[in-house]
Amino acid sequence: MALQKNQVILGIDPGTSVMGYGVVLVSGKTLKLLSFGVIHLSKIKDHPDKLKRIFERVDQLILEYKPDVMAIEAPFFGKNVQSMLKLGRAQGVSIAAALNRNIPFEEYAPKKIKQSITGSGNASKEQVAAMLMRLLNMKEMPKYLDATDGLAAAVCHHFQGGIGLHNKTKSGTWKAFMGDNPDRVK
Secondary structure, three states: OOOOOEEEEEEEEOOOOEEEEEEEEEEOOEEEEEEEEEEEOOOOOOHHHHHHHHHHHHHHHHHHHOOOEEEEEOOOOOOOHHHHHHHHHHHHHHHHHHHHOOOOEEEEOHHHHHHHHHOOOOOOHHHHHHHHHHHOOOOOOOOOHHHHHHHHHHHHHHHOOOOOHHHHOOOOOHHHHHHHOHHHOO
């Protein structure tokens, strides 16, 4: 999947208490920060109402910034199954909002996003934020690191050439499979 010369990327860090987002413009090899922030959901008590708010806000971001693609952090496997289900729903609603506006999406594992931004898949949120500040010439550390996590998903999409978990399964070629899985080919 070749990336366009000028591309607006919406990045989402799904959450049911605080959801982060970031929007970047890629022009050639130059990245420009357009916007980033958080959606506060903790005061909304009913989970379906939270999902409705996520859908509406992602839809507003799409209408405002007209992204070419959305990059979203994939849920990670944790010990609390209920938390993971809620996070998966938040991710699904975000994806549905993008698909509703015919915006393609790509998923990236949390470790892949951290590695893409900092060089280490085990980087802290603060390290990711600090690297994004340098990359995007940001003047001060954001109050909510969920915002930089959303921004990191967008920047990761650019750095990965648009190939994430969703797109990887579409490569469909034996050569791509062998390249991705050398230990499984004899």
